[in-house]
Amino acid sequence: MEELRIQANGNLGPIDSSRVPRFAGAATFARLPRLDQVQHADVAVVGVPFDAGVSYRPGARFGANHVREASRLLRPYNPAWDVSPFENIQVADAGDMAVNPFNINEAIETVQQNALDLTASGTKLVTLGGDHTIALPLLRAAAQRAGEPVAMLHFDAHLDTWDTYFGAEYTHGTPFRRAVEEGILDTEAICHVGTRGPLYGKKDLDDDHRFGFGIVTSADVYYQGVAETVARLRERIGNRPLYVSIDIDVLDPAHAPGTGTPEAGGITSRELLEIIRGLRGMNLAGADVVEVAPAYDHAELTGVAGSHAAFELVTLLADNAAGGQARNGYARQSLARGREAAAVSAGQEAQESFE
Numbered sequence: 001m002e003e004l005r006i007q008a009n010g011n012l013g014p015i016d017s018s019r020v021p022r023f024a025g026a027a028t029f030a031r032l033p034r035l036d037q038v039q040h041a042d043v044a045v046v047g048v049p050f051d052a053g054v055s056y057r058p059g060a061r062f063g064a065n066h067v068r069e070a071s072r073l074l075r076p077y078n079p080a081w082d083v084s085p086f087e088n089i090q091v092a093d094a095g096d097m098a099v100n101p102f103n104i105n106e107a108i109e110t111v112q113q114n115a116l117d118l119t120a121s122g123t124k125l126v127t128l129g130g131d132h133t134i135a136l137p138l139l140r141a142a143a144q145r146a147g148e149p150v151a152m153l154h155f156d157a158h159l160d161t162w163d164t165y166f167g168a169e170y171t172h173g174t175p176f177r178r179a180v181e182e183g184i185l186d187t188e189a190i191c192h193v194g195t196r197g198p199l200y201g202k203k204d205l206d207d208d209h210r211f212g213f214g215i216v217t218s219a220d221v222y223y224q225g226v227a228e229t230v231a232r233l234r235e236r237i238g239n240r241p242l243y244v245s246i247d248i249d250v251l252d253p254a255h256a257p258g259t260g261t262p263e264a265g266g267i268t269s270r271e272l273l274e275i276i277r278g279l280r281g282m283n284l285a286g287a288d289v290v291e292v293a294p295a296y297d298h299a300e301l302t303g304v305a306g307s308h309a310a311f312e313l314v315t316l317l318a319d320n321a322a323g324g325q326a327r328n329g330y331a332r333q334s335l336a337r338g339r340e341a342a343a344v345s346a347g348q349e350a351q352e353s354f355e
């Protein structure tokens with residue numbers, strides 16, 4: 001079966017699903033080779049089976065393998081970008097980090113160290129969680145590799161800038177407050193996207209604002225549309241090294257029921273994928289897709305959504321490595337049409353589409 005891989009430009013790609021049924025064999029992300037089967041990976045997809053930081057339903061420890069299973073149906077060409085990511089760069093599945101399920105502090109150290117090890121020779125990481133606690137050590141590693149605090153786009157129903165739960169500082173609801181305190185985020189360029197749902201009090205928003213976060217709520221995405229959302233995010237982030245953290249609960253529970261703390265009124269998977277495509281050319285340092293909890297999933301909805309989000313992130317990295325060649329994909333065309341339609345309805349001249 002191994003010899004039935006697609007190969008291009010010296011890169012070992014997925015097992016060819018026209019010759020080996022895609023439901024055969026052990027799952028790796030997108031049926032890509034394991035890291036130990038390649039000389040060097042430009043991008044590694046790695047799992048973190050950890051959920052000891054959750055405040056409600058457990059189960060995200062099984063998320064990475066669920067996303068891998070659902071990713072069997074991905075195909076090698078991404079028409080939204082006009083890019084074949086696995087041809088441009090070597091992408092491999094680095095398996096799972098061996099994190100201690102009984103000791104959160106130790107697990108956080110392990111994730112940070114493993115992330116540093118995996119990125120030692122320039123590999124970029126797309127991490128599959130796991131609960132959102134793991135974003136903290138991943139951000140530490142990303143900032144260390146970037147040599148400076150990183151910008152962040154945080155897709156989530158929740159702020160995750162709370163202080164403590166039951167006195168615990170390191171949980172899935174607190175990683176970004178810790179990250180600000182540690183000085184690893186560029187607080188000029190951090191933004192939540194998809195925020196919604198009840199909070200503990202107004203102070204949650206005041207604190208979050210004080211830390212420097214911008215907020216594009218789920219309703220904002222609805223009212224202003226994807227094209228405008230993307231334009232604002234790009235303006236805020238610029239060319240800074242950017243970490244993208246995607247909590248799958250950013251999606252409406254109709255699109256992603258398999259998660260631990262669902263909130264009604266979320267964005268659609270179409271909106272999420274289009275916003276990621278809108279980040280074309282940005283300086284992505286690393287990314288994660290977290291909080292997939294398969295026990296609450298139905299018909300693999302959440303797994304499929306997670307796998308597609310990860311595929312778009314890998315495509316972004318692959319396109320950057322090829323010098324930002326993506327020009328003719330249909331996402332670009334849709335985005336241009338969206339900007340035009342928004343301008344017409346606002347009675348303005350259509351603005352130049354961003355580059």
Ligand SMILES: N=C(N)NCCCC(=O)O
Pocket residue numbers: 055056132158160172173247249261291
């Ligand atoms: N799903 C994440 N990351 N955080 C949710 C914390 C919500 C809470 O327990 O209040």
Ligand SMILES: [Zn+2]
Pocket residue numbers: 156157158247249250261291
């Ligand atoms: Zn969340």
Ligand SMILES: [Zn+2]
Pocket residue numbers: 132156158160172247291
């Ligand atoms: Zn979260």
